[in-house]
Amino acid sequence: MSTEQDPIGAARSAAEGAPEPAEFGETLARRRDRGPRHRVRVRAALAVTGIVAVAFGVTAVVRAAQRTDVAGPGAASATPGAPERAADDAARQGEGARTVWPGAVASMPKKSADGFSYRPVTALGPTEILLTAEPSLERPERLEVYDTKTGRSRVLTTMAPGGEGYIAQNAEVGEDFIVWYGRKPSIPERWADFWVVPRQGGDPIRVGEVTGDLAEIDRFGVTGDHVVWSVRIGGVYRMPIGGGEAEKIPGTDGLWLASWPWARNVPAESDIETGQVAANQDLLVDLRTGARRTITPPPGTTGLRCSSEWCVGRQGGEAVAMRVDGSDRRRVPWHMTQPEIYGDRFVEVYRDTTSMIYDLVTGKAGGITAVSPDGRSGSYGQGTSSSPTQVFFWNAAGIEVKRTCAPAAGEQRKGRPELSPSPAPQATGCRTRTVEPGDDYDVLNLAAMPKEG
DSSP states (O other): OOEEOOOOHHHHTTGOOOOHHHHHHHHHHHHHSSSSOOOEEEEEOSSSSSSEEEEEEEEEEEEEEGGGGSSTOOOSSOOOOHHHHHHHHHHHHTTTTHHOOOEEEEEEESSSSSSSSEEEEEEEEEEEEEEEEESSOOOOOEEEEEETTTEEEEEEEOOSSSSSTTTTEEEESSEEEEEEEEEOOOOOOEEEEEEEEEETTOSSSEEEEEEEEGGEEEEEOOOOOEHHHHEEEEEEEEEETTTOOOEEEEETTTTTETTTEEESSOSSSOOGOOOOOTTTHHHHHHHETTEEEOOOOOOTTTEEEEEEEEEEEEETTEEEETTTTOOOOOEOSSSSSSSSOOOOOOTEEEEEEEEEEETTTTEEEEOOEEETTTEEEEEEEEOOSSSSSSEEEEETTTEEEEEEEEEHHHHHHOTTTOOOOSTTTTOOEEEEEEOOSSSEEEEEGGSSOTOOO
């Protein structure tokens, strides 16, 4: 007899309690935005009807029969056309992003010269990737820039000047500055402080600290003279870089930052408990000018999210897209991971264990997943920026899945009610782990994409 002792087995046994697909996508979004953890692993289940997704140390089972964002066989397109045909052709050919957009994919090392692990944040431009350098998992210590053209990196600043126990969170890029915030778990009350550094590098500048509701940061950004952020209860605030108190930006009640200067009337964290999972965005505000654009969600659409140009959501079991003014409505092929738009025109979709970036303008799609030799497991990552990132990365040498089994000891069985208290002598426990060989990542930089795809 064999009993699963790894997360995959635990997830499979909990299949009946798996979240509905819309919740699953939003759960991923919520975990991504709460911290710098942006690695995703997907493993196909033994059953044909399901997949197992392993993300950020949490395993969830999604059964195909439950999905509401997946078009069934032969489902009709909302607006059939060339973009969908081009995407379907790309999928059949199994093209990776490097093949589809060769000028936008480059390789970069996983570690710095002194052994710190690199974690991509977002793009600074067509050939520059902003990175955090981490001596240990999720403990960023430096901001660095990797130049994909020269193959060299340079240090921008030290990122963890906040003392013992201080944890720097994800960063965001502005025109003149790069901003991040930090927390101290040892402080019982809600607390955070903001830091900036010039884009060209230098000493970090401590802007100030906030407590209470103002420290419940939803998304954040930076202008030429202020740090700006939205809080989880709504409202957008700012604090002068040169020093001063936080103040609420007038007219931002019920708004959350999308990506400076744009704000919307739904939070980045569409928390299941708040009932925001299916809420539609119907307002887009330019915080520089105060201009407001009303958006009309099509009937039956849920989870609509918009950038300055495009909107994506779910409708009648399909993922759909349209222009902000409601024109050019179309079906998004395959399964949309979450209703979010990257680089103003790209969405993340997946098919089986392969995640892809889909261009809403051209209909092209390219894979961003390192897949195991048997095709049943995949792994990729996305940048850790506060607003939607412009970089996606995966192991350049693919992945290997290794499974080891050993006799199921009594200690291993504690806390596992699904296992019988008296195992048969031949009972074994098995663990599965994913190995990423080699020293490099492949990175897709949306800032390097040609304007026409």
